[in-house]
Amino acid sequence: MNVRHVALASALALSYPAAPADKFWRGELGFSSVLHDNFFQAPEDEPKFSVIEHVMAVKLAHDRRLTVGGITTLMNLERHVYNEFESGGRAAVGLNWERLEHRLESSLNYYWDRPSFDVGDVFDKASGLGVGARYSWRFVPEWQLGAEAEYGDESFERRPDNDNTAPSLGASIRYRGWDYGFSPELGLAWTERHTANPSSAYEELEYYLKVRALVAPAVYITARYRYRAREYLSDDMEASNFGRKDGRQELSLSAAVRLNPSTTLTIYYAFQDADSTRPTRVFKTNFLTLDLAFRM
Numbered sequence: 001m002n003v004r005h006v007a008l009a010s011a012l013a014l015s016y017p018a019a020p021a022d023k024f025w026r027g028e029l030g031f032s033s034v035l036h037d038n039f040f041q042a043p044e045d046e047p048k049f050s051v052i053e054h055v056m057a058v059k060l061a062h063d064r065r066l067t068v069g070g071i072t073t074l075m076n077l078e079r080h081v082y083n084e085f086e087s088g089g090r091a092a093v094g095l096n097w098e099r100l101e102h103r104l105e106s107s108l109n110y111y112w113d114r115p116s117f118d119v120g121d122v123f124d125k126a127s128g129l130g131v132g133a134r135y136s137w138r139f140v141p142e143w144q145l146g147a148e149a150e151y152g153d154e155s156f157e158r159r160p161d162n163d164n165t166a167p168s169l170g171a172s173i174r175y176r177g178w179d180y181g182f183s184p185e186l187g188l189a190w191t192e193r194h195t196a197n198p199s200s201a202y203e204e205l206e207y208y209l210k211v212r213a214l215v216a217p218a219v220y221i222t223a224r225y226r227y228r229a230r231e232y233l234s235d236d237m238e239a240s241n242f243g244r245k246d247g248r249q250e251l252s253l254s255a256a257v258r259l260n261p262s263t264t265l266t267i268y269y270a271f272q273d274a275d276s277t278r279p280t281r282v283f284k285t286n287f288l289t290l291d292l293a294f295r296m
Contacts, residue, residue: 052083069100074094090110101139133150146187147170151165151168167192168190170190174186181220191206202231207227222254227248246277247275269287270288
């Protein structure tokens with residue numbers, strides 16, 4: 001879904017499974033380096049600007065086992081340091097419930113001083129609060145249905161007219177009947193961003209195909225293609241976004257490698273190709289992350 005700062009699947013997920021029966025707490029210390037190529041989303045014929053980001057994350061999880069299934073409480077604190085901007089951070093909590101073929105994940109997070117360019121097509125520092133819930137039902141051993149809902153409330157330091165709220169709904173279906181951990185998934189999501197400045201408000205539909213594969217006992221691969229169709233909602237004929245429509249394609253690939261029982265290396269790469277009826281919003285970006293997670 002588009003409101004990625006709301007979902008805690010990546011923000012809170014630890015890189016190893018639940019603790020053994022005689023333990024209830026898990027912990028993880030993570031270090032990431034991130035390259036944001038063409039951060040300001042410049043068109044092809046204009047100079048590009050890249051940003052380097054370093055992240056340190058501390059994650060804790062508490063497992064409570066029930067007669068069938070269990071409940072996991074998750075906590076996460078992150079510090080984000082940028083080579084060109086002031087530092088920021090994120091704090092998050094989550095609660096996951098699992099019973100037989102049912103799983104429910106809920107989350108709440110807050111981030112501050114995050115460099116942003118997407119809303120209003122201008123640079124600013126963003127702070128925001130997000131809530132999210134995701135439900136999955138494995139109604140037969142081979143098939144799994146999913147549904148999720150998210151809501152984000154975001155504010156900006158320099159341009160308060162870009163303050164916004166963004167509700168989002170999504171659904172997915174996943175096949176889990178093949179060997180070797182090979183599992184394809186199809187999904188769609190709807191997001192509507194409401195801004196204080198009506199010119200920046202938009203509605204977006206997202207479609208994606210994701211494939212997961214356990215290619216070796218210690219190597220887990222995920223590939224995803226997604227397409228986002230965005231339509232701006234301004235009815236002011238003088239506004240720069242009047243009648244604007246965007247189409248954004250993204251291809252991403254990630255590999256998680258278990259180096260030893262307590263250390264996991266994750267590499268993530270994404271390429272985005274954005275088209276638009278507004279010529280200055282046609283651009284390409286690259287995103288690369290290297291992450292090391294240490295089990296405590």
